[in-house]
Amino acid sequence: MKRTSRDIRTANRCEVLRRIIADSPTSRQELAAVTGLSLATVATLVGELLDLRMITEVGFEDSAGGRPRGLVAVDTSGGALVGVDVAETYVRVELFDLGLNVLARAEEDVRPGETRPEQVVARMAAAVGSVVARAGVEDTRVLGAGVSVPGQVDPATGVCGYAPDWDWHDVPLRDLLSERLAYPLHLDNPLRAGAVAELWSGAARGRGNAVVVGLGTGVGAGLVLGGGLHRGVSNSAGEWGHTTMVLDGRRCRCGDRGCVEAYVGARGIMLHLRELAPDSPLLHPGDQTATIDALARGLASGDPVALRVVAETARYLGAGVADLVNLFNPEVVVLSSWVARTLGEPLLHAVREAVTRHALPRPLASTRIVLSPIPTDPVCLGAATFALEGALETAGQRHHRRSLPGSRSAAPSP
Numbered sequence: 001m002k003r004t005s006r007d008i009r010t011a012n013r014c015e016v017l018r019r020i021i022a023d024s025p026t027s028r029q030e031l032a033a034v035t036g037l038s039l040a041t042v043a044t045l046v047g048e049l050l051d052l053r054m055i056t057e058v059g060f061e062d063s064a065g066g067r068p069r070g071l072v073a074v075d076t077s078g079g080a081l082v083g084v085d086v087a088e089t090y091v092r093v094e095l096f097d098l099g100l101n102v103l104a105r106a107e108e109d110v111r112p113g114e115t116r117p118e119q120v121v122a123r124m125a126a127a128v129g130s131v132v133a134r135a136g137v138e139d140t141r142v143l144g145a146g147v148s149v150p151g152q153v154d155p156a157t158g159v160c161g162y163a164p165d166w167d168w169h170d171v172p173l174r175d176l177l178s179e180r181l182a183y184p185l186h187l188d189n190p191l192r193a194g195a196v197a198e199l200w201s202g203a204a205r206g207r208g209n210a211v212v213v214g215l216g217t218g219v220g221a222g223l224v225l226g227g228g229l230h231r232g233v234s235n236s237a238g239e240w241g242h243t244t245m246v247l248d249g250r251r252c253r254c255g256d257r258g259c260v261e262a263y264v265g266a267r268g269i270m271l272h273l274r275e276l277a278p279d280s281p282l283l284h285p286g287d288q289t290a291t292i293d294a295l296a297r298g299l300a301s302g303d304p305v306a307l308r309v310v311a312e313t314a315r316y317l318g319a320g321v322a323d324l325v326n327l328f329n330p331e332v333v334v335l336s337s338w339v340a341r342t343l344g345e346p347l348l349h350a351v352r353e354a355v356t357r358h359a360l361p362r363p364l365a366s367t368r369i370v371l372s373p374i375p376t377d378p379v380c381l382g383a384a385t386f387a388l389e390g391a392l393e394t395a396g397q398r399h400h401r402r403s404l405p406g407s408r409s410a411a412p413s414p
Contacts, residue, residue, distance in 0.1 A: 010393045011228065012037060016045045017054060017074070017392065018200050021099055024073035025058045034206075046072060052395050053078045054098055074099045079391070080137045082128055082145035082183065083384030085190070085377055086110075086120065088165045088217050089289075093127035094380040095135050098388070100201055102376050103137070106130040115166040117176060125180035143391040144184040146383030148193040149173060150218055154235060155386075158187050164253055165217075184394070186386040190214055191238040193382030194336045194372075195222025195229055200385050202334065202374045209330045212372075213240075213321065216337040217288060219261040221324060241265065245320060263316040266292060266339055272312050277305045292342045299346045310347055317347075318354020321369065325355065329363040336372040337379070344371065 015035050020026060023034075028046055032039045049055045049072075056075040060068035076097040085092040091108040108123040128145060151163030158174020174185050195204070195212040204210035204224050212222040219241030223230040230237050241261035242254050249258030250271065262268050266288040273283050273291065282298055282305060284290035298306025321333055335348060352369050359367075372378055 010389075012041065013045050013048065013392050014389055015227075016042060017049060017388075018205070020049075020055055020072060021074050021200070022205060024099070025061075025071040026073075027061060027069040027071055029069055048395075054392075076101065079143040080132075080135070080141050081143055081384040081387045081391075082131070083193075083377075083380035083382070083387070084124055084128065084145060084147040085193075085379035085383060086124065086147065086149045087190075088150065091120065091123040091127050092377055092380060093124070093131050094377060094384065095131040095137065096381070096384045100381065100384070100388075104131040104135040106134070117168060117171045117173065120166075121173070121176045121180065124177065128181060139182065142183050144186060144387030145181060146186045146188070146193070146386035146390075147173070147177065148188060148190050148379045148383045150190060152236065153187050153189045155186065155188050158185065160187075184387070184390055186383075186390045188235075188383070188386055190216070190218070190337070190379045190382075191220040191222040192229055192231065192235075193222075193379045193386065195224055195238075195382070196385045196389075197374055197378040197382035198222075198334050198336065198372065199224055199229065201381060202372055202378065203332050203370050204334060207331045209328065210332045210334065211324050211328055211330045212334045212336050213324070213340070214337040215264065215317075215335060215339040217266045219265040223328065224330075225328070240320065240324065243320075243323075245316060260316070260320045264313055264320065268316075269295070269309065269313050269339070272309045273305070276308060276312075280305050282306060282309075289338075292339055296342045296344065299343065310343060311350055314347055314350030315354050318351045319358050321351060322355045322358035322364075325359040325363050325367050330367055333367060333369045334372050335370070336374075340371060 016031055019031055019034055028039060028042050032042045053075055055072045058071050058073045061071055076099040078098045081096045083094050083096060089110055091110060093106050095103045097103055106127040108127045110120060110123060132142060149160050149163065152161040154161060160168055160171040160173045162169055174187055177185055191214055194214050198204035198210065198212050208227045210224040214220050221238045221240035223238050242259045244258045245260045245263055246258035250262040251257055252259035252262040270288065270291050273280060282294040295306045295309060299310060324333060340347065348371050355369060374381060
């Protein structure tokens, strides 16, 4: 899709704010240096962000001579953002300030048999209302809510085309939510939410090319290419979890056989454990979280079954990550989501060794493989960041209309 001048301006506005959040306080000159934009462009964008009250002037830097440079910082009190992570078994909501710091959290269980769209929407609305009330934030200060839903989502229409675990088809989720929430709503899925979180606040910040591997119940890869989120033609890029790893292998929940997800997602890890030691106390049938937690404790204590299960998982995962390294030649591959966070460094080290065996030397030499450094739920953070980007886009449009010659709102206030 051809980018318009408005798209480019929105992207530049996002990049400047992203750098201010990362490096507050900072000067216009420093922003020009790190973004590659001209000083005049940066000055204009900073002026817009000041008008929007998203940033504030905070004095001047110390000068050894010459004119001191003015400093700007994010105005954390300038608004609030809601991030919603809808998963197969829970709805988690976090409220953020404009510095992307967590103000409040809430979680609602999604129980079997209570997964109809209107039931899940009710859980979302209850959790959102809880965090806004708990933080004492007025509704008018909430700039928007981002919602991540597992499956195929169309951000333009707000329709969830397909959610396999719940058998949702063409659910008008944004319309259903708008009946309960008055905020601007921005919908997408966990792959892209995780990638945007890393781009703004994690291991992909300042990187032009990155792959964010989400390891949870589902598995996928969020792609950052050329400094921005890569969506593909139909917002379907990154379904790496449903690429074939083993011909005629395990049945995947997508209906195919041998998918990556069937070997390295939470279900696949439980299958490794069941095949290796069906009577192991580490196995909690029907409870993915408890099983992965038990494996993590087993790794820490040197349990031989846990070590073998994670080694087997890392063998498959490393082969899959090597394919991503060879295909996209990224600067960084980030292992994210709850399975990666729980299994932690032992999984990371084993994956690095496996990738070294399978990836081509040249792309591998320029790639780092790391765990996500984000301390909160990366999907909530990414969803909230979608809301922030949406607020920047719409605010920029309003700012542009006010500036048009002949516009009635362009006249100075009395």
